């Protein structure tokens with residue numbers, strides 16, 4: 130068996146060598162090889178980092194937080210339908226759907242999408258006064274009317290006042306529930322304005338129609354909310 134000479138070879142070895150062909154090694158070749166090694170040394174960590182980014186993007190699912198305010202449960206139902214729509218679109222997506230009192234800084238921090246919704250009162254967002262008035266008025270009409278847990282606690286107005294700048298993504302979407310009348314107004318514009326003030330980018334706003342003050346929701350509104358959730362999810366993933 131012919132033994133190959135040690136590398137690097139010198140010119141004389143190559144001329145006398147009779148075994149299998151080996152590459153001719155010259156000084157300029159060695160310099161070029163050294164440059165390639167140096168270039169690779171710089172490039173490899175960069176390639177590894179790029180790979181890491183790709184893996185992160187592929188593995189991490191979208192995290193959405195939905196924060197709602199609701200007196201009689203209608204806005205709550207819409208919020209849950211939006212969550213369902215997102216989950217249907219992205220089965221592995223993480224979706225938290227919580228009332229205002231549970232919309233903590235820890236929960237919303239780092240969310241890819243923040244969705245905020247509330248009922249329309251006096252053509253705009255509710256206040257402590259309108260919530261109290263609404264609850265007393267409807268309970269007088271129907272003592273067994275369903276009231277949401279925490280309906281007499283702080284509302285979206287207070288929650289938004291204490292909101293901090295977004296961490297991570299600043300994408301947001303806003304919805305409200307309202308009457309179908311032409312001059313009904315809406316809570317969504319006020320919510321969107323406040324979110325923008327805090328640095329959020331509001332991608333979409335939507336209003337869902339109720340048939341009366343304490344509900345029910347107009348037929349088809351839950352399906353529309355599911356579709357809206359799915360379309361937001363698609364928009365974010367694009």
Ligand SMILES: Cc1cc2nc3c(=O)[nH]c(=O)nc-3n(C[C@H](O)[C@H](O)[C@H](O)COP(=O)(O)O)c2cc1C
Pocket residue numbers: 198199200201202203204205247248249250251252253259260262263264306307308309312313314315339341342343344
């Ligand atoms: C005090 C009060 C004022 C309201 N004002 C309006 C209004 O100006 N425009 C409107 O479309 N709906 C108005 N509504 C109806 C609410 O939009 C409705 O009660 C709400 O959408 C139901 O959602 P919830 O069950 O989540 O509270 C008012 C309701 C209350 C209690």
